[in-house]
Amino acid sequence: MGLTERAYALSETLLAEPLPRRWAHSQGVAQCAATLHSILGPDVKLMEAAAILHDIGYSPTIASTGFHPLDGARFLRDQEGMDDRVVRLVAHHSCALLEAEERGLRAELEAEFELERPELVDALIFCDMTTTPDGHPTTPPERLDEIVRRYGPDTIVGRFIQRAAPEIYAAAARVEARMEASARQPM
Template sequence: MRQVGGARELAEALLAEALPRRWMHTQGVAAAARRLAPILGEDAELLESAAWLHDIGYAPAIADLGFHPLDGARYLRNSENADPVLCGLVAFHTGAIHEARERGLDSELTGEFTPAPQLLADALTYCDITTGPDGNTVELTERLTDIQERYGSDHPVGRAVRRASSSYVESVREIEARLAM
């Protein structure tokens, strides 16, 4: 699955009714991905597909471990026969390796999936980390604050976000620099 239409339909089927706020966020992330098409060339469709699918692992119908990047990537690989690069984008999106370490799942993540090329990883991080929970565009600092407030500093997500924050800044700067060219 690399086609945007199929990715959107799958995400909608898994998220819209079960997790409407997560669906709103996903729609915003996909809109951000479409805006990056001029800097991605032939990878624009792949990024948009990943944007639609990045949070499907939250869906109750497929959540297994409670670690949405790995749950989503496994579903795409096992049930959808998805492209390995797409699976890698979902598996490693937005600093997922940091949360995997917090949860003791880093060996599973790295053993099953390969990280996507850096530009695509930066682009998906940019789209995710500059989109709020309601699908609106937000500043990086606002998004990080929101995540910390929702999860708390002792939660694995809160700890992972603190560890990954400098990589988020780097990803946002990289994409903004490319957009400015």
């Protein structure tokens, strides 16, 4: 079984039944990742695997710290022996360092998991922040507004996402610029 197939099967096992909405979101994020071949080339399958797995830390069977990027990455590394690059992308998806800071876990996250290449980090931010909780396409401003409304502006998640907004918008703009440049390239 290849990396992507393994990632889909694992994510479905951990999310589909206990968290169907999170599973739908993860599928939408992975579908978005699969469309980035023109800018990711051979890394598109790696990105798709990270995308389908990015939220497995919410699964009640593996959640331990309550911080899903850390819980998911630890599980993938320690229990599944998943590809290191996928693990790092899961650990750091969507500006996780800022949320880790809010939770007092930044030092742990940084010590355990290196950042992946910036263009891959940007791509996963883009995919996550252009997908609704139900797996449908959206825009980063709509997604951020939805997160703040869902969690509340004064919660850990609400505070973190508001702090992360400039980097999320910048990452999305970088991905969009790369996609536009790629579309202009002669075949």
